[in-house]
Amino acid sequence: MIATELIATDEHPLTAARAALAGLVPMRISEAETFERVYYDTFDGLLYEAGLTLRFERGRLILERRDGGGEMISEAVNGPLATPAKIEALLPGHMREQLHLLVGVRAINEIARVVLTSSTVAVLDELEKTVVRLQVESPAGMRGRVIVRPLRGYQRECKRVTEALLDSSALALAGRPLVDEAVLMRSGNPGGIRSEVDVELYSQDPAAVAVSRILIRLADVGEGNLPGVLANTDTEFLHDYRVALRRTRAVVREMPGVFPESRYRWLREELKWLQTATGEVRDLDVYLRDFEELRELAPKALQADLEPLLRVLEDRHGQARATMLADLGSDRARALLSQWRELLEALATMPVEDRPDARTPIGELASQRIRKVHRRMVKMGKAIEPSSPPTDYHELRKKGKELRYLLELFGRQLHDPDVVKPMIKALKGLQDVLGHHQDREVQIETLRALADDVVQQPGGARALMAMGALIERLEHDAEQARGEFHERFEAFSSKEQRRLVKETFSR
Amino acid sequence: MVLATYNIKGGVGKTSAAVNLAYLAAREGNSVLLWDLDPQAASTYLFRVRPEVKGGGRGLVKQRHPLEDLIKATDHEGLDLLPADFSYRHLDLALDSFKKPEQRLGKVLEPLRSEYDYIFLDCPPSISLVSESVFEVADALLVPVIPATLSSRVYEQLEELGGRGAVGRGNTRLFAFFSMVETRKPLHISVMERLRRIHRLDVLGVGIPSSDDVEMMGELRNPVAVFAPRGQAAIAYQALWSEISRRLLDSERPAGR
Numbered sequence: 119m120i121a122t123e124l125i126a127t128d129e130h131p132l133t134a135a136r137a138a139l140a141g142l143v144p145m146r147i148s149e150a151e152t153f154e155r156v157y158y159d160t161f162d163g164l165l166y167e168a169g170l171t172l173r174f175e176r177g178r179l180i181l182e183r184r185d186g187g188g189e190m191i192s193e194a195v196n197g198p199l200a201t202p203a204k205i206e207a208l209l210p211g212h213m214r215e216q217l218h219l220l221v222g223v224r225a226i227n228e229i230a231r232v233v234l235t236s237s238t239v240a241v242l243d244e245l246e247k248t249v250v251r252l253q254v255e256s257p258a259g260m261r262g263r264v265i266v267r268p269l270r271g272y273q274r275e276c277k278r279v280t281e282a283l284l285d286s287s288a289l290a291l292a293g294r295p296l297v298d299e300a301v302l303m304r305s306g307n308p309g310g311i312r313s314e315v316d317v318e319l320y321s322q323d324p325a326a327v328a329v330s331r332i333l334i335r336l337a338d339v340g341e342g343n344l345p346g347v348l349a350n351t352d353t354e355f356l357h358d359y360r361v362a363l364r365r366t367r368a369v370v371r372e373m374p375g376v377f378p379e380s381r382y383r384w385l386r387e388e389l390k391w392l393q394t395a396t397g398e399v400r401d402l403d404v405y406l407r408d409f410e411e412l413r414e415l416a417p418k419a420l421q422a423d424l425e426p427l428l429r430v431l432e433d434r435h436g437q438a439r440a441t442m443l444a445d446l447g448s449d450r451a452r453a454l455l456s457q458w459r460e461l462l463e464a465l466a467t468m469p470v471e472d473r474p475d476a477r478t479p480i481g482e483l484a485s486q487r488i489r490k491v492h493r494r495m496v497k498m499g500k501a502i503e504p505s506s507p508p509t510d511y512h513e514l515r516k517k518g519k520e521l522r523y524l525l526e527l528f529g530r531q532l533h534d535p536d537v538v539k540p541m542i543k544a545l546k547g548l549q550d551v552l553g554h555h556q557d558r559e560v561q562i563e564t565l566r567a568l569a570d571d572v573v574q575q576p577g578g579a580r581a582l583m584a585m586g587a588l589i590e591r592l593e594h595d596a597e598q599a600r601g602e603f604h605e606r607f608e609a610f611s612s613k614e615q616r617r618l619v620k621e622t623f624s625r
Numbered sequence: 626m627v628l629a630t631y632n633i634k635g636g637v638g639k640t641s642a643a644v645n646l647a648y649l650a651a652r653e654g655n656s657v658l659l660w661d662l663d664p665q666a667a668s669t670y671l672f673r674v675r676p677e678v679k680g681g682g683r684g685l686v687k688q689r690h691p692l693e694d695l696i697k698a699t700d701h702e703g704l705d706l707l708p709a710d711f712s713y714r715h716l717d718l719a720l721d722s723f724k725k726p727e728q729r730l731g732k733v734l735e736p737l738r739s740e741y742d743y744i745f746l747d748c749p750p751s752i753s754l755v756s757e758s759v760f761e762v763a764d765a766l767l768v769p770v771i772p773a774t775l776s777s778r779v780y781e782q783l784e785e786l787g788g789r790g791a792v793g794r795g796n797t798r799l800f801a802f803f804s805m806v807e808t809r810k811p812l813h814i815s816v817m818e819r820l821r822r823i824h825r826l827d828v829l830g831v832g833i834p835s836s837d838d839v840e841m842m843g844e845l846r847n848p849v850a851v852f853a854p855r856g857q858a859a860i861a862y863q864a865l866w867s868e869i870s871r872r873l874l875d876s877e878r879p880a881g882r
Contacts, residue, residue, distance in 0.1 A: 192654070245673040247700060270697060271698055
């Protein structure tokens with residue numbers, strides 16, 4: 119049974135409700151209570167996406183369905199959450215379990231706060247039983263609301279009351295729930311800040327126009343995530359920041375003819391610098407996140423000896439963050455970001471003399487590029503043998519990422535989705551294996567690089583021995599991944615696939 | 626978890642117990658259903674619900690209408706009621722028309738088990754197909770006993786019920802508790818002592834005192850915890866519920882933990 123939410127157009131909601139129902143049904147009105155309500159969600163609106171709201175009020179933390187389907191979980195708590203809040207900070211229980219499933223590692227932020235006065239109107243039958251419950255809310259600075267909460271077994275009465283309320287000129291169906299209005303009032307976005315690029319493209323758009331729109335969106339995503347990166351709110355901010363950056367670089371690299379020649383090299387170098395400046399922290403974020411899993415790969419008897427390694431990793435992480443923050447706050451970074459923006463804003467209208475592809479229709483340019491990258495990938499992949507050095511796999515993986523970004527940014531919009539979707543899927547399959555392999559290689563390299571620091575720690579010698587055993591295991595895993603790679607690559611580079619690519623990306 | 630308040634005698638506090646315990650269980654945050662099986666519809670009355678069930682008792686056991694359509698929310702959060710209807714006086718007849726009559730109630734109740742944390746059955750005072758069915762479906766029987774001179778028959782019956790160790794399917798637990806206790810009466814004290822000594826009978830530690838508050842329930846049409854939360858009766862019911870829910874959870878845990 120779904121609750122119906124009505125908004126009071128100009129009157130006080132309680133006055134409006136009483137007027138609408140007077141003479142129709144007996145009512146009992148509770149005392150009004152005034153309290154503060156705080157709403158929460160992740161940066162990227164994971165709860166919103168799941169159709170839920172999380173709020174604190176009157177000593178309880180409540181997870182509720184947005185569609186009026188009712189409260190899912192309600193727990194007594196000491197006070198509002200100290201934000202940004204990690205799930206681990208909550209007391210163990212049903213709420214924490216459920217939130218963990220919904221948000222994972224993402225921190226929860228306050229998205230809106232309202233002070234409101236609330237009273238309950240119980241609509242009674244002739245036995246003085248409550249048959250419908252109305253929750254009447256007056257949030258400060260916003261229009262009031264009446265929420266009709268049906269009671270099981272009394273649907274007819276609920277319908278009658280709802281109709282009477284809607285008949286009143288003072289009440290109308292609420293277009294959006296209170297939480298969304300409160301978020302909009304403080305210039306937020308109810309669905310959070312997503313990192314998806316959903317820019318609409320048309321095949322005949324000049325490439326400079328299409329590319330600038332995509333890159334501006336990517337710059338917005340990066341900018342949106344930057345505060346979270348600097349504050350280390352959770353690890354996803356840096357991840358999303360880097361993905362936006364990588365996608366940007368893929369476009370710049372594959373579509374040079376859209377950019378002024380004189381700026382091109384500077385652009386590529388600076389963007390690369392920015393990527394590198396954030397790389398170590400990301401690697402260590404992942405390392406620390408997966409540390410326990412990694413530990414399990416070592417021989418059981420040696421697992422406890424790895425503590426000194428954890429300490430070194432944590433130290434390194436701290437140092438890497440300090441360096442990254444310095445880089446991101448540097449003049450160089452500032453110059454890059456502001457000049458990049460300027461360039462993007464002007465990209466569509468700048469002179470085209472040194473930009474051969476500026477006016478090329480994007481459909482054509484994207485097709486060309488996708489075909490080219492695909493061909494290159496097939497060539498690189500074919501040249502790889504089980505004995506090839508890890509760097510070959512790594513280069514292929516990078517190429518694969520580029521292809522995927524091109525498909526995601528351009529292919530989805532401009533070409534046959536029935537072809538693009540499975541292609542992206544197959545590519546992801548290949549990327550997974552390459553990624554697994556790469557992860558192992560990075561882990562091995564990091565272990566080797568940290569050896570000197572680890573040995574200096576108390577318990578370092580034993581840790582080193584455990585690390586050695588771990589490296590052996592990781593190398594074995596990496597080798598297995600290499601074996602799997604060939605299988606997946608066969609599927610990806612089959613004649614059939616190549617023909618399909620040629621056909622689909624022909625304009 | 627299905628709990629039933631049962632006693633072959635009437636007027637011993639079955640309905641008061643069912644209503645108050647169900648209310649307390651819901652107040653803790655559980656989702657609770659109280660099913661009034663007594664054609665007198667006393668608990669239905671106490672929750673201000675009209676004693677009508679679409680299709681009557683017969684329709685109910687024949688599953689003519691989905692149960693969701695028959696259930697009513699009470700005024701109390703988390704507590705729903707499946708009302709009684711005067712036609713329930715023929716419930717035995719309706720059940721008898723089935724092949725395995727004592728299992729029929731269980732079948733009807735089955736879909737609700739996953740929806741509610743606790744289902745309380747307020748049983749009519751009788752020995753009949755209805756009570757046999759309740760023994761089959763209930764996880765625990767709660768038997769209120771007034772500690773006045775018990776006719777030796779009732780005493781024997783209790784002993785026998787307890788002696789089966791388990792009633793019904795074999796895993797229904799039986800808990801007796803004292804009801805309408807007047808501690809100033811030496812008779813009550815001696816009867817309680819005597820009953821506690823029956824090894825085969827599980828007598829709960831908490832007894833419900835005889836109380837005006839419980840009488841007032843009929844007038845005020847609310848559980849005692851709502852209108853007299855600090856009275857003796859409310860406190861006793863709370864303690865009783867705590868004891869019952871704890872005992873039930875303990876019995877759910879596998880041995881050895």
